[in-house]
Amino acid sequence: MSISYKDAGVDKEEGYKAVELMKKSVAATHNSSVLNGLGSFGALYELGQYKNPVMVSGTDGVGTKLDIAFKTGVYNTVGIDCVAMCVNDILCHGAKPLFFLDYMACGKLEADVAASMVSGVAAGCQAAGAALVGGETAEMPGFYKEGDYDIAGFSVGIVEKDEIINGSTVEEGDVLIALQSSGVHSNGFSLVRKLFTDLDEEFDGRKIGEILLEPTKIYVKPVLEVLKEHTVHGMAHITGGGLPENLPRTMREGYEAVVEKSKIKSLPVFDYIREKGVPEDEMYGTFNMGVGFVLVVPASERDGVLAKLESLGETAFEIGYVQRGEKGICLR
Template identity: 65%
Template structure:
């Protein structure tokens, strides 16, 4: 007799996985969530807005997953997945509403899946997004044993007259940088080529553990600012580093002039540089200790810094907007 299980898909393990994650997922619900986990579609009541604009974003964790596989540690990569999505939509001033995940593997292990979803749940709690659903795909023969892929999708909302695109950035504006927690979720193909032994000591812990430090979520501190002050532009520093991401919000004819001395490179980036990566290459690959950037009116800068500090951030004024065609200049 041929069954689905004999072909490599264990439905019972899938049912077990749902049972393990159901209570975790419910922790992220709010009054706007109208359906339970397991429905064909997630229903979310938008609530009262004058002219709402929905902002969506999708992303994954990349080859950072390989380090999680090697260390058999899965409870942080879900935070990365949420962070990569919600930090992106935050750049337009959007408050995250809900999140869906996609988890694929060759053979499902319910305990591993529960660890991954525990991280997704934590990321949703940090960002205020409801985890309203997802998909677990068991694909024997497609993924290597013990390997998983994870991606996510976030939807947020912002009033149309409050959408942030960078078009209001002007010469003389101040650039505020928010520190990253580590490498976040970009550049790991290069990191893994340089660091092959994940057990070596790095600041009192195995370097593999340090590399799995989850991506920082900036939603709540930034939304606290937006409640009181206008922000002219924001950038999430992801793949492509500072050189690629900051210019995405800078209007033509202007330049983000940044003092490199104000960017506090984390020790992990000093190590990567010592392993052979030129510093300029690193500014175009990694966040270099700067995970999120805000461009604000100079008259509001001091008060915005204060709000960020009150919400647990360590902001640094790293530069100004000047005239020029370069879009970004690191000095």
């Protein structure tokens, strides 16, 4: 009696097919700094000319939003989410993302599904100006259910040491400028999945499943353009825990953010979630509420930053200010 790897549940030929399907979208993210392609044991990336570079790294996944992708059969948008969750984080320190790697695991590999997910990763990398330099696809029968996938990523960026943004210069009177989110992004889906069991349910002229799969917005290019021309004291990516959890992370000791809820340009999907019975405190403590990213800028920079973001096609608006205090954040 003989037994093969395929008999154990791992189809190597399907893996080879998946790699071939991925190659074109991956190659589209490469630039002159990428010195080799897929297939090497490691990715080679040339830094170029920097005076005193600091590497900034971040890693994250997509979480239970993946379940919405499985149930709707739409797989490419979660790849964008995977990139966004990483690159928006390292952007908070003023870093330009250089490259990205992804990790995908499943119970039974389907080449077309895997390639679709990676095409989303590639699209996210292009939006962030990062090269997709490698990844891993692990077929793990008996560990993951057939049809289930998990995806996570890792990004490395770079910033000159004297240009690092870490909240250390935040001052009283600084202004909080919000960049609007594209929707729920990639947080709060354990609650969302309990509220929306029928993903074909119509809302705002679309299926709710489609609205929930709207990918996390990538803020890298517009924010880096702002940093070229304006002083920014702090930045926050509004992810799990919403504004109360994330905005204090860019406040230095002795200062707190005052957020005026009436100034937030929320989105219809959050009103709909609220109507499902989620209380106000839970809404703000779980979801981004329409704010995907926040810049903390001197009051003198307010108008210039807003004008710059508007010229770049972003929906940006003032939501509050910084004052002395120890609370981290005051929601009013």
